[in-house]
Amino acid sequence: MARLLVSLIAGALFGAGLIISQMVNPARVLGFLDAAGAWDPTLAFVMAGALAVSIPGHWLVRRVGAPVLDSKSHLPPPGRLDRRLIAGAVLFGIGWGLVGLCPGPALAALGTGEAKAFGFLVAMAAGMWLFGRIAQR
């Protein structure tokens, strides 16, 4: 129960951060990605703000060892670069550049009630589901 509450709060903090930082707005994200246009540095500052908390935070996580509410950590161990990761990052980059939405903002944008926000989420979820089906075989 406590773990569920932490998940809910962590998700809510994430969602609030995406709204306050305006990362929920694809126009803002595309402005950052448009290096040859009227460049918008917002995303770099959001990333800097996130890492400023996340880097010391994860240092603390390592110091503490096992998670407070679980017997063992589920964080992935260090791994090697492989073709799968590279190919995935390339495909994700193309999709992100085409629309300006990545998975977090796609969920946060649902509250607009806009058909396009739902359309993107359905397509994204279909891609994830499809990949899950193929990978399981």
Next chain:
Amino acid sequence: MQPFDPLPALAGGALIGLGAVLLALFNGRVAGISGILGGLLDGERANLAWRAAFIGGLTGAGFLGLKLLSPAVDIAAGWPTLIVGGLLVGIGTRLGSGCTSGHGVCGMARGSVRSVAATAIYISVAVATVFVTRHLIGG
């Protein structure tokens, strides 16, 4: 759209980082949206509840935040681009084991070589994609 303002960008980013740290510290989980949503769609029973709680919290806070702050949300892409982009983001983040949150915020903070590489690749490819669509084809 409002002009660039560093303070809300930094503050919003810090909240995102805080959410990620809480989830790792208390539950030992990566706050990677693509992994959490993808796992939910795979229907894995054992991890259904916490994933649903996280996605519910994110979507709910997004809904409330949009009502309270009413920031601009301008989805300029047309429908065909939107669908193709959505599919690519869905498949790519699953194949590459993460997105902007899992690799960018969590993995990079943990010093993961895979995450630093993935982040450099998807940002570079996205920049190239925007260059092609805005300055070579469109514009």
